[in-house]
Amino acid sequence: MMAETTLLDIKGVETYYGNIKALNGVDVHVNQGEIVALIGANGAGKSTLMMTIFGAPRARSGTITFAGTDITQMPTHEIARMRIAQSPEGRRIFPRMTVMENLQMGAGLDNLKHYDEDAEKVFTLFPRLKERIAQRGGTLSGGEQQMLSIGRALMARPKLLLLDEPSLGLAPLIVKQIFDAIRELNRMQGLTVFLVEQNAFGALKLATRGYVMVNGNVTMSGTGKELLANPEVRAAYLEGGHH
């Protein structure tokens, strides 16, 4: 694994909502080819970090570097064009557009050259979407919407895929399907994934490395296995929850 090249580097990032500090100097980095999981309780600032990478809200201090470029002050749409794709919290698919149109939106409006090829890849990963291709996004089930959201993100041929709670509100079987798909993307295509999850057990099992976030601070980090074995992590996020 070429774990040494850092793709995304977040250093000392502080983000505010008005006067409320949501991120308190966060240091996180994601190396090329890794799956990195960020776990934490509700309100820890996980999604805020995810959105801060995209510049909405913008970091008040600290730097975010992607593939050697400082993206801290870049407009959101230009950050997306650096080929960072996101499956945002709450999926945010376009409900009145068909599955096909949703995927086209992901492919970027200016360039539909690779559309057929990329769509085929998405359909191999999520065959369910192909059955639903002419159906409107809003009429899909939750799991299908999540698949569509990830599929749409993949259409941009991303260097880095950001996933915000892909397991939220889904049945265990679908969660397993989605996690399997993420693992496959990572293994087969070498896609780098940064994952935010409340489902700590599933996420850490999947991840190369993980971070634990509490009240806007990263309190722990390590490989997925280390964190899974860590008694504090077990006590806070695993015991009494899943398994």
Place this chain on the structure above:
Amino acid sequence: MAVSVSSERDTVASPVQRAFREALYAGAISLGLFILFIGLKTDQNISNQLILAQRWGLLITVVVLTMLGRFFYIAYGQPFMANQKIADVATGLLPASVASRFFQLPAFIVAVVLAVILVAFSSALPALVGPDLAGYLQFLRALAVIYALACVIFYFRAFIHANFTKLGIAALVLYPILVVVVLSVYAWSIMGGLQGSLKWVDNYGIQILIYVMLAWGLNIVVGLAGLLDLGYVAFYAVGAYAYALLGSHYGLSFWILLPAAGAMAAFWGVLLGFPVLRLRGDYLAIVTLAFGEIIRLVLINWRDVTNGSAGVSGIPKVTFFGLMTFNSSDPNYIGKVLDIAQSSAYYKIFLYYLILALALLTAFVTTRLRRMPVGRAWEALREDEIACRSLGINTTTTKLTAFATGAMFGGFAGAFFAARQGFVSPESFVFLESAIILAIVVLGGMGSLVGIAVAALVMIGGTEALRELDFLKSIFGKDFTPELYRMLLFGMAMVIVMLWKPRGFVGSREPTAFLRERKAVSSSFTKEGHG
């Protein structure tokens, strides 16, 4: 258990008993509603003092009518419809049952015969039966014609549904010709036909098409991009004044000023767009509302340029592409060039085709843009702004292009309006116009061109048709002017449509991306339905 509760209530109150109760409620509500509106009226007496006129008789009539309506609806209407529904479910007739019961061959024949007889004797009727009854018969004739047309449309509904756009455009292109031919035959002279066509081409055709075009233009902003704009009439005003001022002061031709008016309106669209980029929904609506009012107040107060509320008059007519004019005093007047009799109808018919072309241009551009990246971005923006940005869409330019494109078509329509009227004043650009245009977009179904065109036809054509209902004067008295009630009917129509079809006449969004086999996809799509 839940079932037994409701059935118990039903056994206690028979339909008639329930109808009594409901009628009393309805009477109480309408009494409360109308006591101030109808029961009392402010008036001025001879010495110019404000007095209260009491109209208890009218109030009682309205209340009693409401009670009777409610009573018969609950006692007989509702059970009848429920029984029909049960019968239809049993026979499997349900989907088209109401309409197919309403449109039947014998009734169609009666309607046609009635219409033909009434048309044939229309000139003799007032002498035969008196003016009052003749008025009623005229109304009856209109109803018979509408019913017969509706029957034909119903019979060919599958064909019409499949070729709606083509048929619609063909009908619009042929409309003035048809009107002139029919009226010429009716009046037995071509000049009579041309003269008679003025009302149909101008009051109905042009008037409706202006609103179709405005609503299609606003549809880009509201329907596609989802930016609620309550001040759209501002761009209409900019276009109208651009042509009015430049045309009357500098004598520039309509064909030069039309694009200029569009460009100017688009410029103002961008100017409005900038400060409101960060706003959405209610906040955006308030700012655009204010913008519309500001433009109007500027037009009123900037007297040196706009001549204030007196307006600009003497706006030059459109020429036939510079080749012929429609001023009978000009050497190249169309009548002289083509060597035909003088008539004001040529200009109206020409204007009709001009606004039709402009409206179709709007529709064409809209449908093409929807398939292009910018149009797709508009629709995505309407659905989810945050998702848009994280997919690399520049929401700033997307919003500005929506405002500019919508405003441009408003400007075109404005220039046309100024040319048609020959006179503009700030009075034509009040908030009510914005509201009407927006109401048409909402009624038609946001984003649907066909739905919006139908809504404009019904709303604007319907309010125009109110002027025809002269016979109502024999019921409500000589002072009764039915067209004053058009806003009431407008509101009623909106309430009814929003109850039956909350997403407008055409509520489903037509997808713009298709698989190879387009038919299969679109038919399976229509079954999804509700979004």
